[in-house]
């Protein structure tokens with residue numbers, strides 16, 4: 103090995119290390135906004151809430167303005183039928199709130215809400231939850247008012263695009279893989 107050659111490998115290794123750390127920084131910086139999508143601050147009815155009668159509206163409030171997607175809120179009744187009036191949109195007076203109105207004369211039982219929106223950073227978010235009406239709009243109770251098909255706490259979903267940590271980890275592994283391939287290629291080239 104020549105004296106000049108022995109200096110090349112450490113230099114190549116330093117270059118690869120710098121490249122890997124640059125990739126990691128890029129990933130961390132670009133991944134930053136993933137930690138900041140909109141999240142629910144309030145829902146009405148609340149997740150898993152038991153209300154006395156079916157509400158006239160379902161309202162979901164986020165921590166920032168959202169864009170309502172196609173079918174931003176769908177509400178299903180105890181029989182599985184759609185019970186919203188298919189008019190869900192952001193509240194003109196509060197762009198951080200989506201609202202859907204419900205049909206009248208709804209029965210007692212378990213209701214399921216599915217929502218979706220696009221947060222200000224462009225990421226789609228969605229979730230579903232249930233609430234229970236103890237009595238129907240006519241005051242009648244149902245034997246099956248407490249449904250065990252409720253989504254429970256697990257229904258409070260995470261953003262659809264996945265957690266930021268998972269993405270950062272994936273890119274980190276990718277960066278390390280690229281660096282390893284580069285090192286091997288450089289060493290092999292020196293040895294031939």
Ligand SMILES: [Cu+2]
Pocket residue numbers: 135136137138139140221223224225
């Ligand atoms: Cu986001």
